Amino acid sequence: MRLIVFDYFRAIAILSIVAGHCISYKSITSFDERVIANLIQGGSPLFVFISGFFFHHIFYRQFQYSQFMLKKVKNVLLPYVFLSLLALIYYLSSGISLPDAKELGITSLANWQDYLSMIGLYLWTGRTSFAYWYIPFIMLIFLMSPLFISYIRQGVRIRLLIFIIALVLAMIVHRPAGNLSPWHAVMYFLPMYLLGILVSMHREPVQRYLHNKAFILGVTVVFLAILQALIYLGFGNLHKLHPFTFDGLDILILQKIVLCFFFLSLLEKLSEHYPQIPLLRLLADASFAIYFIHPWVLIALVEYKWLPNVENMSGLHQFIITFPLTILISMTLAYVIKRCAGQYSRSLTGW
Incomplete structure (x- = not known):
């Protein structure tokens, strides 16, 4: 059931x-900007959470490892390889x-x-684009699926204990420097x-517990963003080279x-009142294609200066313009490619 x-x-x-x-392209310095950046940056954990949810909701009951991996290779790995090779040819x-190139040791x-x-x-690293690191990481997660099948079959206490251990570990290891290590990323994103x-x-x-809790949860999210801004001078994701330092x-x-x-x-209540929001359904269907395409659009707009005077804007002003445009x-x-490529579009962009 959808x-x-x-x-x-x-x-x-x-x-x-x-x-x-979009918000990471300009210098963010003030406290207010860092709090906002902490709220905006770090969307990947949401995708990882959704992927874990659907692993159990869709695949667990009739799980067949070979068919599962074949589907992921076709719908995830293939467009990644195609677009990565296209990028390398362009470079x-x-x-x-x-x-x-220096960080990867290419001399x-x-x-x-x-x-x-x-x-x-x-x-292996996904560094043809600043966003593509996610694919090597998530393919490792998919390869580990038998471990997650075993995790699902454990008792509640064991599952919670493993989750807590994974969460503490993630808080210590942070994300990998430059997102260059897929295994380091696995350690960080595993609890999600x-x-x-x-x-x-x-x-x-969970649904019953979260009913009408959106306000208090939203306040907690803002509090944690403020707390991070008070503790750390930077903003957004924390990265480091060596996970266990x-x-x-x-x-x-x-x-x-x-x-x-x-x-x-929030979305449970929204879906009750508005079960068919075409824009959100379209964004959901095209989400993977948007993921694959948006880095190149953002590079063109900002780095190649297709957007006039973008380099003179402040961080938040630039974000307000580049985000909806991207x-x-x-x-x-994504839509044009889907219409032109037809049944082959999923192998090209994931949609």
């Missing part, structure tokens, strides 16, 4: 991801420096072995995936857990 709440949630999640990328043919491309090694590094599974397993009592506790993941419950509470252009491109 869940309208999670259709709306997917739409909110992709909006959150694009918004987080190499245009003379633009390869992104993060020269003298022979075909160097090119193969370079392609392998970019596909487990939480999605837990919410699916106990959806009715202690550099404070990650507050953002706690905020995003509460934010997931806030959206579940969504609109990405959605339009």
Whole structure:
């Protein structure tokens, strides 16, 4: 059965991801701006939570590992490889420096072995784009599916204990520096995936508990964003190179857990009164295509200065303009590709 709440949630999640990328382009310095940035950045945990929810809700009861992975390769990995290779061809043919080449240890491309090694590094890390790190990470999560099947079959206390341990670990390890390590990302995002599974397993009592709790949950989200701004001088996601060196506790993941419950509470009520919001349904259906396309739209608008005078705007002013434009252009491109490519569009953009 299709869940309208999670259709709306997917739409909110992709909006959150694009918004987080849009706000990261300009310097954010003041306390107020850092609080707002803490609220906006870090949309990926919402997607991971949704993925964990649907792993149990859709796939668990008749789970077949080979069919599950085949579907993920076709619908997730294939468009990722296609678009990543397209990006590498563009970088190499245009003379633009390869992104993060130094961090990846790419010093020269003298022979075909160097090119193969370079392609392998970019596909492993997703660094052809600032957003594509998610695919190597989530494919590792999918490969670990038998472990999640075992997790689901444990008793409630064991499941909660594993979740708590995973959450504490995530708060210590932070996100990987430059999002260059998929395994480090697995350690950080694992509790969000487990939480999605837990919410699916106990959806009715969770729904009852969250009923009319949107206000208090929203206040808690804002409080955690303010707390992070008070403790850390930066904003948004915390990153580090070595996962087991202690550099404070990650507050953002706690905020995003509460934010997931806030959206579940809010969207449950919204779906009761408005079960068919075409824009949200469209954004949900096209969410993966928007995810794949939006980095290139944002780069064109800001880095290539297709948007006049964008470099002279303040961080928040730039965000107010680039965010809706990026969504609109990405959605339009996704729709055009879908209409032109027909049944092949899902292999190209995920939609």
